[in-house]
Amino acid sequence: MTTTTAPAGTTPQTEVEGLSVVTGAFSYSGRAIARRLLAAGLPVRTLTGHPARGAEDSRIDTRPLDFGDVPGLVDNLRGATTLFNTYWVRFGRDRLTHDVAVSNSRLLFQAARRAGVERIVHVSITHPSIDSPYPYFSGKAEVERALAETGVPYTILRPAILFGEGGVLLNNIAWLLRRLPLFVVGGRGDYAVRGIHVDDLAALAIAHASGGQDVIVDAVGPDRPTFLALVDAIRAAVGSRALILPAPGAVIPVLSSLLNVVVRDVLLTRDEYAAMADGLADSDAPTTGPTSVLEWIAAHGDTLGQHYANELDRHFR
Helix, strand or coil: CCEEECCCCCCCCCCCCCEEEEECCCCCHHHHHHHHHHHCCCCEEEEECCHHHHHHCCCEEEEECCCCCHHHHHHHHCCEEEEEECCCCCCCECCECHHHHHHHHHHHHHHHHHHCCCEEEEECCCCCCCCCCCHHHHHHHHHHHHHHHHCCCEEEEEECEEECCCCCHHHHHHHHHHHCCEEEEECCCCCECCEEEHHHHHHHHHHCCCCCCEEEEEECCCCCCEHHHHHHHHHHHHCCCCEEEEECCCHHHHHHHHHHHHHCCCCCCHHHHHHHHCCCCCCCCCCCCCCCHHHHHHHCCCCCCCCCCCHHHHHCC
16 A cells, blocks of 8 residues: 655545544644544544543443453444544553553554554654654654554554643743843754644644545644744733743753743653754644744733643643
8 A cells, every 4th residue: 555645735524434443532733633532423442541531422322441351441442443643642651651552552543444444644743753862752752663563553643732721831921021031042043943833733633534645744834933933922812921041942841840840741852852952843744733823922911821831730630
């Protein structure tokens, strides 16, 4: 089966048929995908590590995402036409490392094949590489390879960062800018960031919900501001008077570690900063999501950063 990229500047129009299974329908990108499917009157099942959250929406058939029970995974995927997979871990914690997430993803894909799932739409990352020095990116590449090896037709969507209601990165930058007298940017801050709105990602995922061809798409919006320009746009939108201060890149992980103690979270990892500074949050690909990140920031300055979005609370506590 041939792997292709989507034609420049186009989004395929697809009719979704049958039951869709979404991993993490009560999380972020998974929630956006499930919300669109439900709005279209389509049946949705989720596999989640937080099955108690099923009470949030009785329309969603909620099942556990239990990698220790492969027969159960197969049963929970049976009857689905499409699997929308958003499962991953942003950073390793306790025994849940990127290597474990790769193994879990492989089990999930194999279970989907055994269950007769007809297509898998998988959310990856821009610039995955087996040889990457960053476990996040090398792990994502291993997951993509595991998906290709199943023989199930697939689409791989590769976003750099996501933004929109309920997002973490832009919100927490705004939170810091609202509360601190200065905001430190690593280096010159001239590395580009090409984000996509989470709802645009969901629309793109659903547009690829059927078909027999394997497709890989960079999921990116129309804007590619530098990180410095992005921070400056947030600063203006929220009315912050914080001084934006450049600093050597080596300082950023140290400052982040100190802030981690204050917010009881992982604000930014060493690898996340280094990968962004290396240009891995950018892409030269055609636009596949129409929402401008700079326009979105300007329109949401009144709410952006009012409350801190805690990653550990969302996924581990």
